[in-house]
Amino acid sequence: MNTYLNKINDFITRLDPETLTALKAISVEKNFKKGNFLLRQDEVSKRSYWIEKGIARKYYLNDGKEITTELYFDNDIAVSFDSYCLQNPSREFIQALTDITISQTDFSAFQKAKQQFPKLAILDLMMTEYYAMWLENRLFQFHTMDATKRYNKLTEDHPHIVQNIPLTVIASYLGISLETLSRIRAKK
Amino acid sequence: MNTYLNKINDFITRLDPETLTALKAISVEKNFKKGNFLLRQDEVSKRSYWIEKGIARKYYLNDGKEITTELYFDNDIAVSFDSYCLQNPSREFIQALTDITISQTDFSAFQKAKQQFPKLAILDLMMTEYYAMWLENRLFQFHTMDATKRYNKLTEDHPHIVQNIPLTVIASYLGISLETLSRIRAKK
DNA sequence: TTCATTATTTGACCTAAGTCAAATGAATGG
DNA sequence: CCATTCATTTGACTTAGGTCAAATAATGAA
Numbered sequence: 192m193n194t195y196l197n198k199i200n201d202f203i204t205r206l207d208p209e210t211l212t213a214l215k216a217i218s219v220e221k222n223f224k225k226g227n228f229l230l231r232q233d234e235v236s237k238r239s240y241w242i243e244k245g246i247a248r249k250y251y252l253n254d255g256k257e258i259t260t261e262l263y264f265d266n267d268i269a270v271s272f273d274s275y276c277l278q279n280p281s282r283e284f285i286q287a288l289t290d291i292t293i294s295q296t297d298f299s300a301f302q303k304a305k306q307q308f309p310k311l312a313i314l315d316l317m318m319t320e321y322y323a324m325w326l327e328n329r330l331f332q333f334h335t336m337d338a339t340k341r342y343n344k345l346t347e348d349h350p351h352i353v354q355n356i357p358l359t360v361i362a363s364y365l366g367i368s369l370e371t372l373s374r375i376r377a378k379k
Numbered sequence: 380m381n382t383y384l385n386k387i388n389d390f391i392t393r394l395d396p397e398t399l400t401a402l403k404a405i406s407v408e409k410n411f412k413k414g415n416f417l418l419r420q421d422e423v424s425k426r427s428y429w430i431e432k433g434i435a436r437k438y439y440l441n442d443g444k445e446i447t448t449e450l451y452f453d454n455d456i457a458v459s460f461d462s463y464c465l466q467n468p469s470r471e472f473i474q475a476l477t478d479i480t481i482s483q484t485d486f487s488a489f490q491k492a493k494q495q496f497p498k499l500a501i502l503d504l505m506m507t508e509y510y511a512m513w514l515e516n517r518l519f520q521f522h523t524m525d526a527t528k529r530y531n532k533l534t535e536d537h538p539h540i541v542q543n544i545p546l547t548v549i550a551s552y553l554g555i556s557l558e559t560l561s562r563i564r565a566k567k
Numbered sequence: 568t569t570c571a572t573t574a575t576t577t578g579a580c581c582t583a584a585g586t587c588a589a590a591t592g593a594a595t596g597g
Numbered sequence: 598c599c600a601t602t603c604a605t606t607t608g609a610c611t612t613a614g615g616t617c618a619a620a621t622a623a624t625g626a627a
Contacts, residue, residue, distance in 0.1 A: 309497035326514035
């Protein structure tokens with residue numbers, strides 16, 4: 192999987208100067224304080240966020256309970272995907288879990304740029320493919336691993352996670368209750 | 380969601396003749412008998428399958444148990460996604476559940492065609508976006524609905540499903556045991 | 568038809584994880 | 598430095614859904 196991220200990075204670094212300039216022209220750097228929202232429920236996701244530094248998450252509410260669908264670290268792209276694609280109101284929130292720096296790219300400007308610079312369409316495709324594979328893998332983990340295994344896998348993949356993120360968030364990301372997570376951790 | 384499928388169809392019908400010809404040139408129609416495999420585990424997914432008529436499914440084995448990850452009907456695209464993108468051996472099987480007719484498109488030919496006809500890259504992007512949204516929705520259903528609700532939703536979305544597909548397949552698609560599915564059906 | 572094989576149902580019991588409630592620990596503003 | 602609020606743990610109990618085993622359909626080939 193990481194192989195594919197490298198491929199994407201290679202692709203970006205090898206872009207011709209014009210395309211690269213066009214991409215930079217539609218991106219802006221911004222900062223958010225811990226706890227603040229990059230996107231709220233019911234807003235239309237008009238931009239994507241490249242996380243330069245810090246941690247963020249995406250979540251939605253179900254029966255008043257938060258379900259965290261994704262955690263973002265350095266170099267991840269944060270976006271409420273269906274809201275971004277369809278330009279519909281989002282059911283998800285995107286929130287900074289630490290102070291963060293992001294580079295945001297405007298949706299409609301990117302749409303136009305893709306027409307003019309076909310390589311940007313290819314880039315968009317590769318990133319979307321990466322996200323789809325990530326989603327497949329997440330489904331796979333839910334189907335084949337119990338709560339303990341999922342937790343172990345997560346801490347293995349992101350050892351720094353526990354230091355920085357409240358357990359409530361981790362539990363909801365793993366699809367288990369806070370209490371169950373606490374018990375899993377107690378066993379070790 | 381269906382809105383997006385319409386958008387994709389519109390896009391295809393409005394393609395310029397050259398692009399359309401290029402697309403058709405790399406596609407071939409084929410037939411498979413019920414029970415036969417379009418793709419087996421460990422094979423590399425070198426082509427995508429547009430289902431013209433019939434039903435198919437994608438599944439993998441876990442502890443000797445089948446987990447069905449997707450059901451395909453008319454006009455769906457069947458592909459082992461990560462195997463197709465990365466050209467790695469597939470962990471999934473794709474199998475005809477009825478006699479089916481498909482139109483298959485070669486991976487590497489499509490890659491080349493995308494370079495020459497940028498609109499094909501856009502088309503690929505739209506289809507991939509659709510698949511990612513579908514995956515998000517499937518995850519959403521697993522997180523927010525219990526077995527009964529998932530079954531009701533499935534029969535609602537695909538009323539013809541029960542007539543044609545063995546319950547074992549439906550159960551594994553819903554992520555429940557055959558016995559649980561049987562009990563859910565008995566209640567109604 | 569009939570037998571054999573496969574699909575589905577039903578019953579009895581088990582288990583991972585959830586819920587509710589209360590206790591303890593940590594962190595932060597005043 | 599205390600008090601209040603938030604985060605985490607622990608305990609007791611419940612539950613959705615799984616497992617294993619056996620009983621019925623249903624299907625299909627000879």
